[in-house]
Amino acid sequence: MDTTxxxxxxxxxxxxxxxxxxxxxxxxxxxxxxxxxxxGAFQVTGDLVHRFGEDRVMDTPISELGGAGVAxxxxxxxxxxxxxxxxxxxxALAMEQIVNQAAKMRYMLGGAVSVPLVMRFPxxxxxxxxxxxxxxxxxWLGHVPGLKVVQPATPHDAKGLLLAAIEDPDPVMIFEHKxxxxxxxxxPEGYYTTPIGKAEIRREGKDVTIVATAIMVHKAxxxxxxxxxxxxxxxxxxxxxxxxxxxxxxxxxxxxxSRLICVYEGVKTLGVGAEVSAMIAESDxxxxxxxPIVRLGGAETPIPYNPELEKAAVPQVPDILxxxxxxxxxxx
Amino acid sequence: xxxxxxxxAKPKAEEGRHNLPFAFRHYSPGELGQALRKMYxxxxxxxxxxxxxxxxxxxxxxxxxxxxxxSAVGISLPLTDDDMITSTHRxxxxxxxxxxxxxxxxxxxxxxxxxxxxxxxxxxxxxxxxKGNLGANGIVGGGIPIAxxxxxxxxxxxxxxxxxxxxxxxxNNEGAFHEALNMASVWKLPVIFVCxxxxxxxxxxxxxxxxxxxxxxxxxxxxxxxxxxxxxxxxDVAEASHAAVExxxxxxxxxxxxxxxxxxxxxxxxxxxxxxxKEEIEDWIANRDPIQLFEAQMQEYGxxxxxxxxxxxxxxxxxxxxxxxxxxxxxxxxxxxxxRDVYTDLA
Ligand SMILES: Cc1ncc(C[n+]2csc(CCOP(=O)(O)OP(=O)(O)O)c2C)c(N)n1
Ligand SMILES: [Mg+2]
Numbered sequence: 169m170d171t172t173x174x175x176x177x178x179x180x181x182x183x184x185x186x187x188x189x190x191x192x193x194x195x196x197x198x199x200x201x202x203x204x205x206x207x208g209a210f211q212v213t214g215d216l217v218h219r220f221g222e223d224r225v226m227d228t229p230i231s232e233l234g235g236a237g238v239a240x241x242x243x244x245x246x247x248x249x250x251x252x253x254x255x256x257x258x259x260a261l262a263m264e265q266i267v268n269q270a271a272k273m274r275y276m277l278g279g280a281v282s283v284p285l286v287m288r289f290p291x292x293x294x295x296x297x298x299x300x301x302x303x304x305x306x307x308w309l310g311h312v313p314g315l316k317v318v319q320p321a322t323p324h325d326a327k328g329l330l331l332a333a334i335e336d337p338d339p340v341m342i343f344e345h346k347x348x349x350x351x352x353x354x355x356p357e358g359y360y361t362t363p364i365g366k367a368e369i370r371r372e373g374k375d376v377t378i379v380a381t382a383i384m385v386h387k388a389x390x391x392x393x394x395x396x397x398x399x400x401x402x403x404x405x406x407x408x409x410x411x412x413x414x415x416x417x418x419x420x421x422x423x424x425x426s427r428l429i430c431v432y433e434g435v436k437t438l439g440v441g442a443e444v445s446a447m448i449a450e451s452d453x454x455x456x457x458x459x460p461i462v463r464l465g466g467a468e469t470p471i472p473y474n475p476e477l478e479k480a481a482v483p484q485v486p487d488i489l490x491x492x493x494x495x496x497x498x499x500x
Numbered sequence: 501x502x503x504x505x506x507x508x509a510k511p512k513a514e515e516g517r518h519n520l521p522f523a524f525r526h527y528s529p530g531e532l533g534q535a536l537r538k539m540y541x542x543x544x545x546x547x548x549x550x551x552x553x554x555x556x557x558x559x560x561x562x563x564x565x566x567x568x569x570x571s572a573v574g575i576s577l578p579l580t581d582d583d584m585i586t587s588t589h590r591x592x593x594x595x596x597x598x599x600x601x602x603x604x605x606x607x608x609x610x611x612x613x614x615x616x617x618x619x620x621x622x623x624x625x626x627x628x629x630x631k632g633n634l635g636a637n638g639i640v641g642g643g644i645p646i647a648x649x650x651x652x653x654x655x656x657x658x659x660x661x662x663x664x665x666x667x668x669x670x671x672n673n674e675g676a677f678h679e680a681l682n683m684a685s686v687w688k689l690p691v692i693f694v695c696x697x698x699x700x701x702x703x704x705x706x707x708x709x710x711x712x713x714x715x716x717x718x719x720x721x722x723x724x725x726x727x728x729x730x731x732x733x734x735x736d737v738a739e740a741s742h743a744a745v746e747x748x749x750x751x752x753x754x755x756x757x758x759x760x761x762x763x764x765x766x767x768x769x770x771x772x773x774x775x776x777x778k779e780e781i782e783d784w785i786a787n788r789d790p791i792q793l794f795e796a797q798m799q800e801y802g803x804x805x806x807x808x809x810x811x812x813x814x815x816x817x818x819x820x821x822x823x824x825x826x827x828x829x830x831x832x833x834x835x836x837x838x839x840r841d842v843y844t845d846l847a
Contacts, residue, residue: 206772206775230674230701258639297561298624467839470620473619474620477835481838
């Protein structure tokens with residue numbers, strides 16, 4: 169393995185992962201809307217069509233349901249498709265194939281088949297694209313046995329989790345926060361995988377555990393820095409995988425800090441934080457809690473267009489700061 | 501109404517009234533002037549929006565309909581305020597053609613409380629519901645079945661109203677399109693499907709995305725008329741719309757109209773135009789601009805002169821300036837209203 173590390177953007181890291189996968193394995197190919205000469209709506213596929221040709225970087229018509237189904241069928245029969253949704257919101261059009269077909273096929277056929285399918289979903293708010301182009305729907309898919317659901321927060325993990333997803337024999341759904349695409353970070357050259365189902369402790373601390381997903385990891389780290397200057401040591405856990413969830417890492421952390429905040433962009437109610445909280449409440453870490461668990465999630469509203477409203481609709485650094493201070497200071 | 505036009509159009513129309521294009525037979529000079537004004541208002545609205553974006557006054561993205569004004573205006577000519585439309589992500593033109601105020605449209609763009617969606621929707625959702633616009637749409641094809649549902653209401657409620665569903669060529673490959681057309685036909689609903697075929701769904705040409713040569717060819721599969729018109733010729737569009745609206749009002753069922761047109765600008769603000777040539781774009785702009793074409797026709801048939809055109813332009817300019825000023829000075833939404841209208845307030 170080549171271990172040279174350079175700085176790449178999150179989008180470049182994903183593109184590199186797809187290129188490596190296509191070079192290693194003839195069966196890997198890309199499908200999606202405007203991923204060819206256009207380079208993808210967020211320039212993630214970039215110029216891959218020029219390197220690999222239109223047969224392996226396939227522009228589909230605007231047909232999410234059919235396209236997703238074609239990817240399922242190809243995965244079922246020996247190919248390794250990577251299907252890009254132009255926006256994660258459009259998964260709504262393809263839910264039938266994702267939920268009723270891809271997720272259940274192996275089970276329904278008694279283990280006789282597998283569906284090694286990867287789907288990529290540009291997700292989240294912050295771009296002024298309003299209610300139908302800004303959602304965080306990882307909890308929808310996280311609710312479905314048979315799917316694996318990941319949310320890389322760094323360029324390193326964006327590449328590693330994608331390569332792990334391609335190796336995986338089951339359908340893996342990857343949510344990529346749009347505001348992360350331009351973020352740069354260290355990425356090793358060559359092939360490596362980041363384990364699906366494993367959370368990562370991004371910062372150690374003893375006073376409060378902050379479990380965060382996707383872009384919220386960065387907001388939590390920013391908050392932790394400020395908290396440190398106030399004498400509060402926050403432990404920041406990047407959940408990375410929504411399903412299957414890494415219970416051990418979170419339980420161990422909560423036992424250490426006795427306080428838990430979950431911060432995620434999806435709508436708060438019935439979201440990822442509900443699962444993390446319930447999991448802790450059911451575990452032996454419950455006895456270690458010194459304070460109620462706090463969930464910071466998206467507001468109970470579609471994402472609005474006005475930029476100030478849009479910001480107010482999802483957790484921000486000051487919200488994390490306030491929750492952490494209140495928890496540690498015993499304010500209820 | 502027709503007689504007045506013949507009188508007006510006489511100088512150049514010795515060949516007789518039936519040789520005039522439809523719009524010049526059917527509409528008075530005043531009405532034709534209004535149609536030109538609307539096309540011009542759409543053009544200037546889009547340019548104003550683009551400029552505001554460039555100057556950093558607007559966030560998000562937008563899809564401009566510059567070059568497609570004739571289909572928006574031509575289709576809506578036979579519609580009344582009671583008739584309805586569903587629109588698309590490229591919907592500013594439909595919205596204006598259906599009678600919206602540009603001031604409240606700009607206000608929506610600027611994210612203001614005075615905008616049509618109170619700043620919640622932005623470019624992709626601007627609509628004046630009071631004028632029968634059931635919404636622009638961020639989802640390609642999303643409005644098509646909704647239009648069929650609205651047409652079902654119109655039929656059940658015996659209103660005599662019709663519904664127009666605008667969509668792009670790209671939408672004709674969504675399942676919703678096919679399911680909706682089939683139901684509309686089976687139930688003989690008063691709906692007109694209007695495909696604005698500008699040759700591309702984002703970067704993908706219809707040749708690469710669509711198995712048939714014309715979207716109108718799909719009509720045969722759903723046993724309804726499929727009509728192809730020059731979407732940049734206002735009169736041709738209006739003629740097809742009139743026939744389809746008549747048919748719908750008389751309970752004879754839906755029609756699919758395909759307007760062949762072109763968008764002058766990129767798909768959205770992030771388009772680098774890698775999928776079409778400069779020559780192609782320039783040719784459409786120079787030779788097939790719908791506004792220039794209509795102005796030329798109006799002059800040819802003696803309906804308007806250069807001074808008349810200039811007067812319309814000046815008038816539109818004033819309206820656009822005032823609208824932008826209204827939008828700029830309007831109040832922003834109150835943050836406390838973040839979750840307002842998620843549900844109906846039952847209190
Ligand atoms: C279901 C869905 N898929 C994809 C998109 C992204 N998208 C927005 S507009 C567009 C192209 C639409 O093409 P067309 O219908 O021809 O309309 P045009 O933009 O040319 O007016 C695409 C792919 C979307 N908004 N909704
Ligand atoms: Mg199009």
